[in-house]
Amino acid sequence: MTTQFGEKSTTEDVLAGIDLTGKRILVTGVSAGLGVETARALVAHGADVVGAARNVAKAERATTEVRAAADAGKGAFSIVELDLASLASVRACADALNADGRPFDVIIANAGVMVPPFGHTADGFETQFGTNHLGHFVLINRIAPLLKHGGRLVNLSSAGHRYSDVDLDDPNFERTPYDPWIGYGRSKTANILFAVEFDRRHRDRGVRATAVHPGGIRTELARHMDESEMAALVASINETAAEAGTPAFEFKTIPQGAATSVWAAVVADPAEVGGKYCEDCHVAELQEGEGIRGGIRAYALDAERAKALWAKSEEMVGERF
Template identity: 75%
Template sequence: MSHVFDARSTTDEVLADVDLHGKRILVTGASAGLGVETLRSLAAHGADVVGAARDLAKARGATAGVREGALTSGGSFELIELDLASLSSVRACADQLLKDARPFDIVIANAGVMAPPFGQTADGFETQFGTNHLGHFVLVNRIAGLLGEGGRLVNLSSAGHRFADVDLDDPNFERTAYDPWVGYGRSKTANILFTVEFDRRHRGRGVRATAVHPGGIRTELGRHMTASDEQALIASINAAHAAAGLPPFEFKSIPQGAATTVWAATVAHPDAIGGHYCEDCQVAEIQDGEGIRGGVRPYALDPKHAEALWTRSEELVGERFL
């Protein structure tokens, strides 16, 4: 593929020349927004897609078009139940996939929650760290054997990782005052660090992992934000952009937001993106400036930090993974 894509590229543009017949792909967060668009675009190009969602009734309604597109293209579509805020649900989902035993070519960890009031998962973890990171950490590692040579893992992160590094000593805000954006930043940094260590552990057998920032999109992810919250966030982003000599922030459409995901999953060369953080259909540069802006902070790609997070995550969930 010689095409160069950017922030305005859509899923259909990225996949215009891509035939996905015979590819089996798992996408979490299959009931709204980017998850549905990701499934739709992949199914429209012949992939056999599996959508994972907490609320299957909602997911069935949201993905009616995905099912129709799969029938038209010669692909297939199915749903599986997954509540990332409950490790018993995560393990049940993984067990079901392992029992089925059909391999995956691509796993896309898309689901997430952003900046809610303080809460805890069913297992007592802070909601964002538990859902965005630990739920996916257990799911992906349990089914990692279903990814064979040439397989890819795509973890959805965010420019929000720039809000905060992970806190391995106090991941659940037991001794730290809770700030929803700090919690979000920690979880999104964790998504990148998980990518780095998963890629290191699995690239020897031909499986690569990458993290992606979809951009700013109005989806259900922002359900906990008020209009004034959104205005304040955009103002802070624009201030960071101005300081860096960047143009003002612009929202992406949902097809534009999902474009980097499908690009990393199917189009980009695995060696180019493996262990990296991508945005706007490109590998992002390391940028340590203040504020929410483009680029990835160095702490999110640090291999020793990634290994430490892996070890701490194993301790928290009570499982060891290869």
């Protein structure tokens, strides 16, 4: 069993005493929030981190502490350009990483968007499904051969997966009225199902995949929500908590939010987290019921649903893996 950590654990708590020298890790979304802290913590403990970001200049400004950690220790840090809302950009990034040829020990698919107005990616996909799922689906599958034996994939999902299962008949809201939270839920469920099927396909070569919920954190991810919407969301969560007899919601700090990603990536037993969904630095239990709460809905771990999403995703991006 791994050491017990919890919702208050930080990146430094879970990495205490761990030397990541020689580990090479890809982290997407290093221009703000959790991605920056994830990269910083890993670099501070000796890892060679490749950060991916749509806006490289913004990422350079945001990661001064990451570069300081690299300068102060044994780790290293570099940035590559990646716009998950453009498959041309995704494929160019994958091509560059493959041409470089250096393997990865871990991929942390951290980047994403949350509840934007209705829109489409460069390839015509609904913004959240296209960015949060399909962009990562193509990137990770294209560079999967670079994952070493014993490597791991960590997909950032969310308790927001509870809003909706994936819709394989109408993924782009062409016949369904758009609801930003339903769109978010679909994409976050897709992140989990992708990890389930990736884990099944790669575990025989020692590569495991997991999905994680970082918790509620105030980051740029919530830029499409105003204060009244945030207050209503928190009130809804607390109503559910009161009914369940659990404590009221508290926002996590960014180091607490990034802790589960780091724990699942380099601390937890791979056999414990492979094909699972984790929160607060432990594997989550099945938990049905309405509202945003802890645990995972059964549909997000359904193996057949995961295979069907994989096939639908291949059809949508025009590429088989």
